[in-house]
Amino acid sequence: MDRASGERRLAGDPGPATRLAKEVDLVSRSRELEDVSFGAIADPADGARIQWATPDGLEVVGRGVAARFTASGADRIDRVREQAARTFAALDHEGPSVARPRAFGGVSFHDGHDESPPWTGFGAASFVVPRMLVTRSDEATWLTTVTPDDATATDRIEHWTERLADLPPMRPSGTAPGVAASRRTTSQAAWTDQVETALDRIADGRLTKVVLAQALEVDLEGPIDVPATLERLRRQYPNCYRFLVSNADGGTFFGAPPERLVSKRGSRVETEALAGSVPRGETPEEDEEYVDRMLDSEKFRREHGLVVDSIRDQLDPLARDLTVEDRTIRRLATIQHLQTPIAATLADDRHVLDLVEALHPTPAVGGVPPAAALETIRETESFDRGWYAAPIGWFDGDGDGEFAVGIRSGLATDETVTLFAGNGIVADSDPAEEWEEVQLKFRPILDELR
Secondary structure, eight states, rough: OOTTTTTOOTTOOSSOOBBBOOOOOEEEEEEEOOOOOSSTTOOOGSOOOEEEEETTTHHHHEEEEEEEEEEOOHHHHHHHHHHHHHHHHHEEEEEGGGGGGOEEEEEEEEEOOOTTTTTTTSSEEEEESSEEEEEEEESSSEOOOOOSSHHHHHHHHHHHHHHHTTSSSSSSOOOOEEEEEESSSSHHHHHHHHHHHHHHHHHHTSSEEEEEEEEOOOOOOOOOOOHHHHHHHHOTTTTTTEEEOOTTSSEEEEOOOOOEEEEEEEEEEEEEEEEEEEEEEESSSHHHHHHHHHHHHHHHHHHHHHHHHHHHHHHHGEEEEEEEEOOEEEOOEEEEEEEEEEEEEESSSHHHHHHHHHHOTTTSSEEEEEHHHHHHHHOSSSSTTTTSSEEEEEEEEEEEEEEOOSSSEEEEEEEEEEEEEEEEEOOOOOOOHHHHHHHHHHHHHHHHOO
């Protein structure tokens, strides 16, 4: 049975299908590089790959697996944290903090998730410490290797320094693979029925808000180069996160989400409420007209306020102080959102995974109250969310880290990409208007495939 995150299960039952990390000592060595292309590190021939980029400039590309942490069941996050603590405690890193080893990955939206197609290889919780990483910040670019011994680390550093030096510094953005056909998992008639079911539950008091989603299966005219697609998304959406998670067992999950779930540096925590959206206009004046309409709408104000209140309530028990900043407008290439930044100082020592567990799913992707919203999502949606709308990001040996919400995302398998998008349903939602808004959210990735 799934649970809303933040509800802790009592200790005792070890939970199903938990695979412990292999406990070996690891060494990590780093070397500063001239500016290099990330293409070779992201080469798909090596199986496991990760890419991670933040709006403020940090970019990491990794390949291979030095350590892996996986778990399923209601206590999946606790068990991943326990596995990682043992591995990081036995890891010796020589190099700058920015180039340190980190565990990259994510968790599924529902904790009862199975690795069935198309989500083969994407378990309920899965993180890897890559064997090789290139980390680029505003100050420098670093190559890091994580191995069982110093000699292997030195050999790999030398090999990859030479290999990367021979490549051009710019990553090619390539060309779009083209779209041959597309199929919706939810027809507009079925969507109307789903929204009306949600509205009935809102009317009888079981729900205040629920986020319903759709999937769009896209057949491509040729193979997709996911790193090149991410590069095109970077140029179109420079102020969004970008991620890629791939392994040898299945497809590649990737996206350009605008929404931060949580960032933790020491005792400082940053998150945000991102809910309520309208299209961009053809001119600045049209942009403002759409925004004014959103700000004047009771529906949008209520939907956004629910997310702000919920995040504040979830963080408050963990915080010494908490600040809700002024609401702003987040403008992207095709859409505009209501955004409220939220910051806190933790009352005591916490791991970023504690915060992930407390916050996921926010009402921006789940609903209010959480348990009733999750039940409605499971009963009405016609596809498996997998890692869609779930936490995607990284953590380190100190328990710091950063996670985005896995929206504006797609799952690439062979010559098919499955796209995902959803919208919040509240008391006065109109099924036709919600349908149109969901189609708008497919566009960021769909436009880069055409």
